[in-house]
Amino acid sequence: MVRAENVTFSYDTRRVLKDLTVEIKEGAITTLLGANGCGKSTLLNLLTKNLKPAKGQITVDGENIEGFSLKEFARLAAIVHQKNTAPEDLTVERLVGYGRLPYTSVFKFSLDDENQKQVDRALELTNLTKLRDRPIGTLSGGQRQRAFIAMALAQDTKLLFLDEPTTFLDVRYQVEILQLVKKLNREQGMTIVMVLHDINQALAYSDEVIGMRGGKIAFQGAPEQVVTTESIRDLYGIELPVLRMEERVLVPAIGEAAPTGSVDDDDDDEDEEALEKVSGPRGLVGVFYRIFAFLIGIADGASSIGRKK
């Protein structure tokens, strides 16, 4: 359904993806696995038209996505990002209502019946109907993430991309979100592509796993078949046991780093790094700036007395 052909992409001078070709199966849950900096977030951004490939092309149902306008593409594919911000006092319903933007004008004051129906459907699917009037700021982490998924669902697309949907959540909400993803796939027939860090979650909830390493596809296939001690070592440079119990495959995250060091550590994911750096000092620095700004305001006023005489 979605196909990337010979895609190459670089940030400035650093090449992230090299001549990559991959096909996403229709109607399946596909999970991208790989170490930090292997290019999986970049691939997701390319597939969702957030970035443009330097070479190669990306097609949906055989049509190059370059040919779609942003609005047309938004009716085709929805994306839920890893970190989301929204005003604290925005209600869940209005946030989900933004999901109808690809179909309506932003200048309309309220949604018409058809659009409202889609919003109601999205709220229903994510179990947020009761919380529809609550401000975003009062929601728990899991509810918040569900609200953003609901916004994506309101776009009424057949394709849904999720970038690490469980990363900032505790295990209870992680399971809740993944169950929701499964339900959307099985009951609504959506094609879902997500990035996950947890190998076991990928095993349990995906129909197909794509392993990425150094900007290339390392393996692709059904999780029980492609996830082995060797393929994990290839991806993360760490030796992990792979346990097979009846139908299930488990990879406990305990082991020793492989001496080969096949994954370069310095090649960290740039976007994620930048995010971390900013969020660290922001609190304290923010306080200083606020104080600074006040001083400037007062100094400004004081200097204008001088000018006035």
Added chain:
Amino acid sequence: MKRRSKDIIKGLVGCCILFGLICALTLIAMKLGSIDITYKELFRGLFVEYDRRVAIIYDLRFPRIIVALLGGAALSCSGLLFQAVLKNPLADPGIIGISGGASLTASIVAALFPMLYFSTPLFACLGGLAAFALIYSLSWKGSLDPVRIILVGIAVAAVFAGVQTVLTGITNRTGVSVSVSGLSQLVWSDVRLMALYAIPGLVLALCLAPLCNLLALDDQTVRGLGRNVDAIRLGISAVACLLVSGVTAVIGVVGFLALIVPHIARRLIGSDHRVLVPCCILLGGFVLLLADTIGRCIAPPNEIAASVIMSVCGGPFFIFLLKRGDRRGKS
């Protein structure tokens, strides 16, 4: 549905109250000053027969009141737009150097081409836009880092302020003052000049309010919803520059107002720009007129600049609102 209309009603009520306050304040401001006059005399002088004292008030006090209302409205609205565009609660056109750029170009035009008086705001606007482009390009690193914008902006503002001082120093020797500051000595032509730029700007800002709401989401998210974030940002920035430049060309750089009024409005009415923009416009006009009237009357015949009054009274009030908001958030 219920909740949505409740928010709008709250906004409307807030705007009506503010409008009422503005009317009351305008009436008070008309009366107060060095010439003492009753409303009856004022009314007679304006509409019935010529009165020398009323004529003086008409020529001096009225322009000042109107400029204060329009200027306060335009400034705080531009502050709100900049805060939305730059996703930064500290984005004040004064702090990040937009006003500085506008004021500098206005001064240069006034010094070199005095015959272009009526187009000064236009040049000021160009200066403001140039300053904005400079700050934006200097702080752009793949994405907008809020801290970086403020740092770059403060540096840019400092440079503009320095050059402005140099320019004032040079031109002062020739006996011509090119920099404008404050609300004193305004005449009706100033009102026309400001209205020419501020009113279209305010109307545009009201129209663009729903787009400001979108900017409160992440850039990627907005793009994912099929909207061109960069175009939205550019459009809103241009309107904000237009607003601040028109004001700066007439009354110079006014600090603090554009920073504090949007915050107060947000505390009072929430973050929905569709009601926040009108509320901010009204509140801005009210606050500047209030500050100017207080400054005018507190120690006659001396005048204290409106920006000083705003800093002294507005600062503590703002801190009070912040504290109250924190407490309410916790409970």
